[in-house]
Amino acid sequence: MIGEFKEFIMRGNVMDMAVAVIVGGAFQKIITSLTNDIIMPLITLITGGIDFNNWFISLDGSNYATLAEAQAAGAATFNYGTFITVVLDFLILAFVIFMMVKGMNSLAAKAHKKPEEAPAAPTTKKCPYCLSEIDIKATRCPHCTSEQPAEEEAEEKAEEKAE
Incomplete structure (x- = not known):
């Protein structure tokens, strides 16, 4: 069983998948930073100072000015603004991956394009x-x-x- 496990672990597919997961995690951090540090502040500026992270509903019935105040008070909150930010983060990530796959497919199609063959001599x-x-x-x-x-x-x- 240990030998089979070693064989499974050393397959190229498993190693490729491990590398993809690690690179994907790092890529996700880049996209999250892009969303939180660049896109969301621009949206806040365009919308006149609306901060999506402070869009929440306090479930204890109290009125808090910011999400940080509600969390400091220990109140349970329904953070729909944070959810909007995460959905936007996902859409940006999906779009970037789509563009990368589209580019890779285009390159693969060019690489596998066969040169046109001369027509066969008539028989x-x-x-x-x-x-x-x-x-x-x-x-x-x-x-x-x-x-x-x-x-x-x-x-x-x-x-x-x-x-």
Whole structure:
């Protein structure tokens, strides 16, 4: 069982996932700082001084000026302003991840794009007399038994028949 556990732990997928979780945690801190320290103060400025963190309902019925006062008094609070901030934080994180995945998919598509191949040489041709499809190397048509002209003559005869 210990050997199986070592094998499981040393798989590339597990190590990749561990790195992703660590980097994701650090990335979340960056996004939280962006939201709390840059975006929310701008929103507060734009809305005329509204501080979402002080949007709360005191559940003990008292009136407190700030969330800090209510917490200092030991009052239970319903912090819907903080919830709005966290939802905004999530939306920003989701948008940034979406843009990163979109960019990575675009790069992957460019990397895996195959060069266009030249069309394959034809293996058949049309008999200029009966217009049946025959092997390109045939010197006689198997349908009408006519002798096949050289390539240039065959094209001219096929054009005449088509008209």
